[in-house]
Amino acid sequence: MLHQFYPQVMHDFRYELNKDMHLAAAHFIPDSAAGKCMDIHGHTYVINVTIAGDELNHTGFLADFKLLKEIVHKRYDHTLLNDKVEFNDQKDPAAFPTTEVVAKTLWSLIQRELDNSENKPRCLQVLVRETPTSYVMYRPKKGDFE
Numbered sequence: 001m002l003h004q005f006y007p008q009v010m011h012d013f014r015y016e017l018n019k020d021m022h023l024a025a026a027h028f029i030p031d032s033a034a035g036k037c038m039d040i041h042g043h044t045y046v047i048n049v050t051i052a053g054d055e056l057n058h059t060g061f062l063a064d065f066k067l068l069k070e071i072v073h074k075r076y077d078h079t080l081l082n083d084k085v086e087f088n089d090q091k092d093p094a095a096f097p098t099t100e101v102v103a104k105t106l107w108s109l110i111q112r113e114l115d116n117s118e119n120k121p122r123c124l125q126v127l128v129r130e131t132p133t134s135y136v137m138y139r140p141k142k143g144d145f146e
Contacts, residue, residue, distance in 0.1 A: 013052035023077040027097040046129035053121030103138035
């Protein structure tokens with residue numbers, strides 16, 4: 001696996017965790033303005049999640065890598081993203097499985113789980129690389145946290 005460094009989020013938390021994941025998934029963008037992307041096609045996505053916080057949980061983790069893999073990889077690997085409820089409204093551009101929307105959706109799913117943890121870490125950044133030369137980064141604003 002190629003180890004990569006990603007743009008960093010400036011923060012003053014004590015701990016920062018980064019998790020890289022790969023998943024294979026197909027999608028299409030249901031709008032004629034998307035050109036070739038209107039057709040079903042697939043990607044081997046590379047995803048990086050950045051989580052930070054000041055406190056560790058009772059097992060000494062900021063967040064469990066296994067939990068992150070379950071949230072992302074287990075849900076989306078080898079799927080057609082458009083079949084997932086969060087991406088299947090073909091009239092709402094905010095639900096089209098563009099790389100931007102996928103990054104924001106992953107952040108929402110991850111942060112929802114983190115909000116339920118005892119130490120309340122924050123997901124500061126989700127990077128979704130769709131191709132070797134193209135990626136999107138989602139960074140929440142302060143008001144996006146619970």
